[in-house]
Amino acid sequence: MGKLSGRFASGAGKEIVRWLLGLILLGAAGVFIADRLFSTTNEEMEALRVRADSAIQASEAKDTVVARLREQRNVLRDSAAVDSTRLVALRVQRDRLGNTARTLRLDLSKAKTKIDTIRLYVKTIQIQDSVIEVCGLEVETCMERGAKLDSIVRLQDTAISVLTVDRDSLRTIVADFLSITHSCKNGQADLLLFKFCKPDPVVTFLAGAVVGGSLACWATHCLSDDQPVVYYPPEEY
Amino acid sequence: MPDQAFIYGAVIGVVVSHLVILRVPKYRAFLLRLPILKSSRK
Numbered sequence: 247m248g249k250l251s252g253r254f255a256s257g258a259g260k261e262i263v264r265w266l267l268g269l270i271l272l273g274a275a276g277v278f279i280a281d282r283l284f285s286t287t288n289e290e291m292e293a294l295r296v297r298a299d300s301a302i303q304a305s306e307a308k309d310t311v312v313a314r315l316r317e318q319r320n321v322l323r324d325s326a327a328v329d330s331t332r333l334v335a336l337r338v339q340r341d342r343l344g345n346t347a348r349t350l351r352l353d354l355s356k357a358k359t360k361i362d363t364i365r366l367y368v369k370t371i372q373i374q375d376s377v378i379e380v381c382g383l384e385v386e387t388c389m390e391r392g393a394k395l396d397s398i399v400r401l402q403d404t405a406i407s408v409l410t411v412d413r414d415s416l417r418t419i420v421a422d423f424l425s426i427t428h429s430c431k432n433g434q435a436d437l438l439l440f441k442f443c444k445p446d447p448v449v450t451f452l453a454g455a456v457v458g459g460s461l462a463c464w465a466t467h468c469l470s471d472d473q474p475v476v477y478y479p480p481e482e483y
Numbered sequence: 484m485p486d487q488a489f490i491y492g493a494v495i496g497v498v499v500s501h502l503v504i505l506r507v508p509k510y511r512a513f514l515l516r517l518p519i520l521k522s523s524r525k
Contacts, residue, residue: 261507447488454492459500461493466504470513 269463276457 504510 261509265507450488451492451495454489454494455496455499456492457489458493458496460496462497462500463504466501466510466513470510 265463265467269460269467272456272460272463276453276460 501514505514
């Protein structure tokens with residue numbers, strides 16, 4: 247103990263403590279930024295999904311589900327207005343015969359900014375008598391501006407038609423949600439949640455720098471532990 | 484797979500942090516004993 251306290255009282259000990267504190271701070275900052283960048287769902291989306299699940303489980307009739315979905319429309323509208331970089335669109339659609347469309351087409355040619363990642367959540371709600379079944383499907387893909395999603399992803403048994411999404415038309419799409427929900431006459435609705443994530447490249451770069459720098463410092467400190475300090479005279483450089 | 488900007492940032496972060504670490508005597512001594520830096524020092 248006396249040896250330890252004597253070591254930390256020295257200049258090298260203070261330097262080590264200083265580096266450790268710096269490493270802890272840098273690591274915490276890197277983990278925080280990486281978590282913010284690469285989190286798969288934001289709080290609003292997660293709350294929405296939980297709310298949808300609870301609504302489906304608690305309801306015993308289709309009208310109840312529709313009423314709960316109507317509440318979610320307002321939530322979506324509010325969340326889209328608040329968070330402009332993480333847009334959320336919701337659309338439920340079936341054709342006239344009740345059959346589901348086979349292709350998904352998402353035209354982003356009118357999008358103002360490049361959208362890097364699209365996370366698509368599909369929940370199929372089956373209501374038969376008093377039995378309610380919920381099936382989930384989760385798709386994640388990347389696309390460039392103007393690309394068509396149907397060339398990348400094909401979903402079976404999902405009720406999607408041509409859907410044009412940009413920030414201006416987002417509210418219109420959300421507004422269509424309720425009327426389309428009412429058209430689900432045979433007790434089946436397909437609930438689609440689109441989440442658009444556009445991570446800032448500068449923030450991503452800084453997060454990488456923080457994480458990489460922290461790892462390098464940590465590795466250097468661990469590998470150089472308990473090694474004698476050697477001071478090279480200037481003539482050796 | 485991390486984003487490309489994240490990888491670039493990580494590489495730059497490692498390089499810059501090592502340049503900073505070289506200014507600390509204890510870690511500089513350790514880094515200069517690494518084979519790759521030792522060969523470049525000669």
